[in-house]
Amino acid sequence: MKNGKPSGAPTWKSVTYAFLIYTSVALAFTLLGVLLGPQGAQVGGTRPDETIPGHLAELALFGVILGLGSAVLYGRKGLPLVVLTPALTVVLDIDHLPAYLGYSQTIRPAHSVVFLAVALAATAITIKALDIDFVVVAAFMGHLAVDTGLFAPFSPISFQYYELTPYRPAFALGAVMCALAAGVVLRRRYRAEGTGGGS
Numbered sequence: 001m002k003n004g005k006p007s008g009a010p011t012w013k014s015v016t017y018a019f020l021i022y023t024s025v026a027l028a029f030t031l032l033g034v035l036l037g038p039q040g041a042q043v044g045g046t047r048p049d050e051t052i053p054g055h056l057a058e059l060a061l062f063g064v065i066l067g068l069g070s071a072v073l074y075g076r077k078g079l080p081l082v083v084l085t086p087a088l089t090v091v092l093d094i095d096h097l098p099a100y101l102g103y104s105q106t107i108r109p110a111h112s113v114v115f116l117a118v119a120l121a122a123t124a125i126t127i128k129a130l131d132i133d134f135v136v137v138a139a140f141m142g143h144l145a146v147d148t149g150l151f152a153p154f155s156p157i158s159f160q161y162y163e164l165t166p167y168r169p170a171f172a173l174g175a176v177m178c179a180l181a182a183g184v185v186l187r188r189r190y191r192a193e194g195t196g197g198g199s
Helices: 012-036 049-100 113-127 130-146 165-194
Strands: none
Touching (some): 012 049, 012 113, 012 130, 049 130, 049 165, 130 165
């Protein structure tokens, strides 16, 4: 412990790295969707402008709930996770950027399990914090739990589209479970350090 704070507690530095990695991978998948998607799949569009604030608010609210579930153990010291989870939940929609700029694109190119695998691997290798790994998964699933419409679950390997709505309950459950798992990791780390360490 350092200054009464468990050394394994989430830090602003680690969550900033996680956000930058996640956003960079989402942008890379967005570009891959434009470059690799067949012409018939370049049908991604934008929401009506008047619905965007409400949708982003829904995403952020669910993200905050998930973050609170993860960070309740630390109180104010868990604030980085309370901020990271909604930030990741919302920023996934950056993959709509080409459509907003007037370019043809595939539908939701980063809303894919391939994206999740790559983003998770990147954060796991660079940050090495299991609680943040669980938050990455929780935020991704939380986003899909709020979304409706079509998505390509295996882009950029496949741009076969499926209706998202039937899977939303499963994504919501997965998001909650991963958020709670992040909290369990924090709790165990806190107990281990609070008792002088241990395996």
